[in-house]
Amino acid sequence: VNDALAGLEEQYGVVIGYRAHQPEIEVKVRAASLQLARRAADEAAARLGPDLVYGEGDAGLPEVVGGLLAARGLTLAVAESCTGGLVAELMTDAPGASAFFVGGAITYSNAAKTAALGVDPTLVTRCGAVSAEVARAMAEGARGRFAADLALSLTGIAGPTGGTPDKPVGLVHYALATPRGTVDRHLQHPGSRAQVRRRAAYAGLALIREQLRLL
Amino acid sequence: VNDALAGLEEQYGVVIGYRAHQPEIEVKVRAASLQLARRAADEAAARLGPDLVYGEGDAGLPEVVGGLLAARGLTLAVAESCTGGLVAELMTDAPGASAFFVGGAITYSNAAKTAALGVDPTLVTRCGAVSAEVARAMAEGARGRFAADLALSLTGIAGPTGGTPDKPVGLVHYALATPRGTVDRHLQHPGSRAQVRRRAAYAGLALIREQLRLL
Numbered sequence: 287v288n289d290a291l292a293g294l295e296e297q298y299g300v301v302i303g304y305r306a307h308q309p310e311i312e313v314k315v316r317a318a319s320l321q322l323a324r325r326a327a328d329e330a331a332a333r334l335g336p337d338l339v340y341g342e343g344d345a346g347l348p349e350v351v352g353g354l355l356a357a358r359g360l361t362l363a364v365a366e367s368c369t370g371g372l373v374a375e376l377m378t379d380a381p382g383a384s385a386f387f388v389g390g391a392i393t394y395s396n397a398a399k400t401a402a403l404g405v406d407p408t409l410v411t412r413c414g415a416v417s418a419e420v421a422r423a424m425a426e427g428a429r430g431r432f433a434a435d436l437a438l439s440l441t442g443i444a445g446p447t448g449g450t451p452d453k454p455v456g457l458v459h460y461a462l463a464t465p466r467g468t469v470d471r472h473l474q475h476p477g478s479r480a481q482v483r484r485r486a487a488y489a490g491l492a493l494i495r496e497q498l499r500l501l
Numbered sequence: 502v503n504d505a506l507a508g509l510e511e512q513y514g515v516v517i518g519y520r521a522h523q524p525e526i527e528v529k530v531r532a533a534s535l536q537l538a539r540r541a542a543d544e545a546a547a548r549l550g551p552d553l554v555y556g557e558g559d560a561g562l563p564e565v566v567g568g569l570l571a572a573r574g575l576t577l578a579v580a581e582s583c584t585g586g587l588v589a590e591l592m593t594d595a596p597g598a599s600a601f602f603v604g605g606a607i608t609y610s611n612a613a614k615t616a617a618l619g620v621d622p623t624l625v626t627r628c629g630a631v632s633a634e635v636a637r638a639m640a641e642g643a644r645g646r647f648a649a650d651l652a653l654s655l656t657g658i659a660g661p662t663g664g665t666p667d668k669p670v671g672l673v674h675y676a677l678a679t680p681r682g683t684v685d686r687h688l689q690h691p692g693s694r695a696q697v698r699r700r701a702a703y704a705g706l707a708l709i710r711e712q713l714r715l716l
Contacts, residue, residue, distance in 0.1 A: 364586075364607070370593030371586030374607045378585030381661055381694055389613030391606055392579070392589045398604030398647050402617065432613050446596055479596055 287311055290333050298326035308481065309488045310346055340495060347491045348376040354498050355386035355436075362494070363432035364390030365403055365424040365439040367415065368458060372487040373438065388434045393424065403427030416441050418459050418470045425461035425468055436497075437463045438490050442475075444482045458486040462493050464501060469493070502526055505548050513541035523696065524703045525561055555710060563591040566706050569713050570601035570651075577709070578647035579605030580618055580639040580654040582630065583673060587702040588653065603649045608639065618642030631656050633674050633685045640676035640683055651712075652678045653705050657690075659697045673701040677708050679716060684708070 287304065291313070295302055300317040313330055317323035331339045341350045355362055364373050371392045378387055391402040396415055399405040404427045405420060413419040421439045429437035442458030449455035454474065461470040471493060475485040502519065506528070510517055515532040528545055532538035546554045556565045570577055579588050586607045593602055606617040611630055614620040619642040620635060628634040636654050644652035657673030664670035669689065676685040686708060690700040 363613075366586070366589075369590075370598070370602075371581070371589030371605070371607065374581075374586030375584075375590050378607075378609065379695070379698075381659075383585070384609055387585075388610045389606065389608045389617060390586070391604065391617065392586065392593075393604045394593065394599055395603045398578075401646055401648065402604060402606065431616055433616065444596075480594070483594075 287313065287334065287338075291330055294326060294330060294333075298322055298329070300326040302326075302330070309485045337496070340492075347488055347495070349380050351491050351494050351498075352377060352380060352383060352386055354495065356382070358498065358501075360435040360498075360501075361386055361388045363388045363428045363434035363437040364490075365428035365437060366390065366392050367394060367399070367424070367440060368442040368444040369440050369483050369487050369490070370394065370444075372483055373440065373490050376487055376491070388432045390428060390432065390437075399424060403431065414453065416443055416453050416457060416459055418461070418472065421459035421461040421472075422463075422468050422470050425463035425470075429463040435465060436494065438494055439463075440486055440490050442482070442486055444479045444486075446479055456482050458482070458489070460486075460490055460493050462497050464497060466501065469497060502528065502549065502553075506545055509541060509545060509548075513537055513544070515541040517541075517545070524700045552711070555707075562703055562706050562710070564595050566709050566713075567592060567595060567598060567601055569710065571597070573713065573716075575650040575713075575716075576601055576603045576648075578603045578643045578649035578652040579705075580643035580652060581605065581607050582609060582614070582639070582655060583657040583659040584655050584698050584702050584705070585609065585659075587698055588655065588705050591702055591706070603647045605643060605647065605652075614639060618646065629668065631658055631668050631672060631674055633676070633687065636674035636676040636687075637678075637683050637685050640678035640685075644678040650680060651709065653709055654678075655701055655705050657697070657701055659694045659701075661694055671697050673697070673704070675701075675705055675708050677712050679712060681716065684712060 303314040305312040315323045315327045393399040396410050405423045424439035425437045439461045445455035456475040459472045475482045518529040520527040530538045530542045608614040611625050620638045636656050639654035640652045654676045658670050660670035671690040674687045690697045
């Protein structure tokens with residue numbers, strides 16, 4: 287972020303500060319006038335781009351995503367494995383979540399993936415619980431069972447153990463089931479168990495935000 | 502806690518300190534010798550009693566409950582409404598959770614309570630979503646669907662809105678389904694939405710710990 291904003295302080299005569307509460311980074315612009323701050327902030331947002339900049343002010347990504355869902359009248363369900371409920375907890379942290387959040391399943395065991403989401407057990411055997419195929423089946427299962435417009439799934443290896451050369455600690459597969467079909471992604475998150483879980487949850491929310499712009 | 506430990510410092514010649522990270526309270530005993538600290542800590546634990554004192558050292562209540570479950574070879578599922586996944590998140594925060602944690606359902610909407618846990622919709626209509634009856638049905642539904650030994654449910658009003666004179670903000674109904682039947686409790690938690698949710702989650706974990714001593 288600092289590299290992308292190089293030269294901005296001199297250009298506008300402002301002071302730029304950062305506060306990172308991982309995985310969110312807050313960029314603060316201080317200036318002699320509101321107008322100067324506004325112009326520098328707009329340029330900072332333009333340089334970073336709309337994929338990275340999701341809001342201005344106090345709202346974190348969960349609230350921003352909740353606001354986008356509520357504004358569109360869309361409902362969300364979740365199917366969480368490695369994050370163990372963190373996405374749901376983030377989405378229901380602010381009041382008013384019942385306007386868009388229906389519920390979800392935390393399917394830590396493979397049996398739970400089948401019982402709660404209808405994931406085909408042979409799919410788990412063939413592809414592994416941490417795979418694009420299972421992530422897609424979890425998202426589609428959650429969308430159907432919870433009768434939600436969108437369903438986000440996450441399945442990965444939070445660590446510190448359980449990694450393999452093929453599927454190392456930090457690997458997380460995501461899928462988002464929508465009325466227009468299902469998309470999937472995977473990311474390799476660095477860090478401790480807590481960091482992997484938190485980064486995974488925010489990456490899942492970022493996927494919802496990304497897809498909402500296309501729906 | 503301070504009242505219960507009155508006079509202990511003088512009696513043993515130790516210094517007692519507290520650190521409250523709500524809803525947990527850490528009691529620290531400092532003394533000139535390990536032996537003195539040990540004796541004062543034992544007396545402090547005896548005065549507070551085993552209902553309140555769940556551990557010594559770094560482990561918080563979620564890890565203590567996880568350890569008790571793992572030691573007994575018992576599995577846990579959750580059915581969360583007002584806590585929105587917080588109990589599951591706390592139980593899966595430490596590595597090794599897959600030894601005892603199966604999964605669970607976050608049923609924020611009434612429809613989700615029926616779809617994911619098989620709660621009879623007429624029960625919700627008759628008793629309300631925040632009731633002992635629905636809490637029991639949620640716990641029993643989760644125990645069956647996730648094939649777990651124990652299932653904890655929580656349904657309440659996290660606030661800040663949604664309260665009524667009968668069912669004020671902060672009211673939370675709990676149930677724990679076990680192989681020996683189902684118990685339920687309710688508590689009226691003070692505080693903000695975040696505090697109600699956190700206190701509710703810990704009260705749920707305390708109910709598991711309480712019942713594990715009887716199983």
